[in-house]
Amino acid sequence: xxxxxxxxxxxxxxxxxxxxxxxxxxxxxxxxxxxxxxxxxxxxxxxxxxxxxxxxxxxxxxxxxxxxxxxxxxxxxxxxxxxxxxxxxxxxxxxxxxxxxxxxxxxxxxxxxxxxxxxxxxxxxxxxxxxxxxxxxxxxxxxxxxxxxxxxxxxxxxxxxxxxxxxxxxxxxxxxxxxxxxxxxxxxxxxxxxxxxxxxxxxxxxxxxxxxxxxxxxxxxxxxxxxxxxxxxxxxxxxxxxxxxxxxxxxxxxxxxxxxxxxxxxxxxxxxxxxxxxxxxxxxxxxxxxxxxxxxxxxxxxxxxxxxxxxxxxxxxxxxxxxxxxxxxxxxxxxxxxxxxxxxxxxxxxxxxxxxxxxxxxxxxxxxxxxxxxxxxxxxxxxxxxxxxxxxxxxxxxxxxxxxxxxxxxxxxxxxxxxxxxxxxxxxxxxxxxxxxxxxxxxxxxxxxxxxxxxxxxxxxxxxx
Numbered sequence: 001x002x003x004x005x006x007x008x009x010x011x012x013x014x015x016x017x018x019x020x021x022x023x024x025x026x027x028x029x030x031x032x033x034x035x036x037x038x039x040x041x042x043x044x045x046x047x048x049x050x051x052x053x054x055x056x057x058x059x060x061x062x063x064x065x066x067x068x069x070x071x072x073x074x075x076x077x078x079x080x081x082x083x084x085x086x087x088x089x090x091x092x093x094x095x096x097x098x099x100x101x102x103x104x105x106x107x108x109x110x111x112x113x114x115x116x117x118x119x120x121x122x123x124x125x126x127x128x129x130x131x132x133x134x135x136x137x138x139x140x141x142x143x144x145x146x147x148x149x150x151x152x153x154x155x156x157x158x159x160x161x162x163x164x165x166x167x168x169x170x171x172x173x174x175x176x177x178x179x180x181x182x183x184x185x186x187x188x189x190x191x192x193x194x195x196x197x198x199x200x201x202x203x204x205x206x207x208x209x210x211x212x213x214x215x216x217x218x219x220x221x222x223x224x225x226x227x228x229x230x231x232x233x234x235x236x237x238x239x240x241x242x243x244x245x246x247x248x249x250x251x252x253x254x255x256x257x258x259x260x261x262x263x264x265x266x267x268x269x270x271x272x273x274x275x276x277x278x279x280x281x282x283x284x285x286x287x288x289x290x291x292x293x294x295x296x297x298x299x300x301x302x303x304x305x306x307x308x309x310x311x312x313x314x315x316x317x318x319x320x321x322x323x324x325x326x327x328x329x330x331x332x333x334x335x336x337x338x339x340x341x342x343x344x345x346x347x348x349x350x351x352x353x354x355x356x357x358x359x360x361x362x363x364x365x366x367x368x369x370x371x372x373x374x375x376x377x378x379x380x381x382x383x384x385x386x387x388x389x390x391x392x393x394x395x396x397x398x399x400x401x402x403x404x405x406x407x408x409x410x411x412x413x414x415x416x417x418x419x420x421x422x423x424x425x426x427x428x429x430x431x432x433x434x435x436x437x438x439x440x441x442x443x444x445x446x447x448x449x450x451x452x453x454x455x456x457x458x459x460x461x462x463x464x465x
Contacts, residue, residue, distance in 0.1 A: 035421065038282065039278065039417050039421065040418065042282075044075070044078075044278055045413055045414075045417065049271055051068075053264035053266050053404070053405045059259070060234070060303060062261070065257060069239050069257050072257055072276075073241070075277045076276075076296055078281075079243070080241035080284065080296060081243070083239070083240070084239075085240075086240060087237045088236060088238070088308065088311045089233065090300075090301055090307055091231065092230075092233060093114050093229060093230070094230040094231075096229045096230065097228045098204050098225075098226060098228065100204060100210075102223040103217060103221065108184075108207070109205060111202075111204050111228075111229055112164075112177060112199075113191070114199055115199050115201075115202055115204070116202060120173035120226075121222055121224040123141070123220060123222060124220065125142045125219070130144075130167075131151075132162075135166040135169070140170070143175075144174070145175075146163045146177060146178065147178050148160065148177060148178060148180050156449055159370060159454065160189045161189075161192075164199065165459075168199075174204075179211070179400070180208060183208075183400075185402055186204075187400055188205055189260075189303075189399050198231055202225050203227070236301040237308075238299050238300055238311070239297065240296065241296045242294065244290035244292065247293045248320060250321060251293070251323050252324045252325065253294055253295070253297070253327075253424055254296070254327065255273040255276045256273070256299045256328065257269075257273050258308075259303065264403060266405045267331070267332050267396075267403050268328070268329060268395070269327070269328050269329070270405075271330055272329070274413060275327045275420065282417060286425060291429055297312060306371070306372055309373075312375075313375035313376050318380065321376060322382070323346070323381070324381060324384065325386065328385060328386075330387060330416055330420075332387075332398075333391070334388070335388065336360070336389070336420075337362040337364055338362070338386045338387070339368035339384065340363050340364060341365075341368070341377050341383060342437070349423060349426045349427060350362075350363040351363060353423045353426060354419075361419055367449055369451065369460070380436040380438060380442065386420065442463075
């Protein structure tokens with residue numbers, strides 16, 4: 001990556017010494033517990049969420065992503081100090097037209113970001129869920145389709161990119177990703193690797209209904225997948241701001257600003273960035289409670305391979321980061337859960353907050369290597385991935401055109417912000433020590449949870465052979 005450049009915010013009235021200016025929605029004279037009432041009546045995060053979804057296209061490297069980052073910087077500048085943008089270089093990708101042609105007709109689809117441009121024709125093969133063993137067949141030159149979900153009995157999550165690279169390795173000419181959610185919604189989601197950001201074969205997403213039609217009518221027949229796109233050099237940016245004492249160690253409170261270009265990106269991840277800003281507002285009122293510096297970081301380009309968080313994680317001293325509190329998929333429901341990646345101390349902190357407020361908050365002990373906490377966790381830095389439990393399988397409306405503002409409720413954002421503010425204060429406590437994990441321990445957990453094959457085929461395995 002090129003060295004980051006820094007651009008400061010221009011808004012005025014940011015918090016200093018625990019005092020917040022009157023226009024921020026908090027009261028300088030709040031009682032010790034007044035932050036809860038302030039959070040439950042705040043519209044700060046909700047207003048930023050509405051601003052982000054109204055930007056339009058926030059695709060990685062786009063003008064919309066930049067506008068979203070600037071709006072986030074200015075929102076943070078009301079409550080925290082040194083609000084700024086830090087830029088980095090990016091492999092860009094700009095959508096053109098795409099199509100699946102079969103039987104003399106064209107079927108609705110969307111290209112998967114970072115698909116290469118091109119056209120491929122081959123025998124259509126529906127591989128169902130696209131489990132690793134499903135690719136043990138003669139697939140040379142075929143057009144392969146897999147579903148976006150996995151069966152309930154399968155022992156781990158299979159990421160879209162894993163299925164794509166199994167298809168590549170098997171010699172497929174093109175990849176079709178079928179949504180498992182009804183509603184005529186083709187799914188998006190990137191392909192490519194860190195070393196080769198543009199994928200190897202054309203890739204498109206189709207709705208459950210189109211995928212079912214293709215499987216029923218054209219199994220074994222020739223179909224053609226075509227993708228038109230541009231792959232320019234681009235620039236993205238991370239948003240930073242700080243609160244609390246000027247300690248060497250810090251707690252990162254994070255989200256990602258970018259979203260797929262086909263939708264508003266309200267759930268994924270406008271709500272996560274709105275949550276960061278809502279915590280900045282609440283923590284500014286509690287700055288005297290902070291015993292470790294809080295750094296807010298809202299990343300660019302998460303959706304195309306965790307680019308912004310990787311850029312930052314590679315630039316910081318791992319010993320300077322006490323923990324990462326990452327929001328991705330919050331506010332989609334009322335109850336929270338958090339991957340804790342095997343850290344008992346992180347589990348206990350969640351349980352402490354849940355007990356204190358008598359509110360559901362589920363610590364999940366497993367690893368979850370698919371959001372912006374991961375570039376830190378893989379380096380042994382303690383990290384959470386916080387999300388809302390929906391009771392549904394997979395992303396639901398996420399990564400489709402239906403990821404829109406109307407699906408969310410301000411109540412869920414505010415209730416979650418109260419719990420997460422308290423969790424941030426817990427993490428910042430001088431009494432809480434969370435040990436680093438060695439590479440061998442992270443690798444062992446990934447092996448126990450059967451992630452190794454998938455991470456190696458996508459180029460994400462970080463620990464050598």
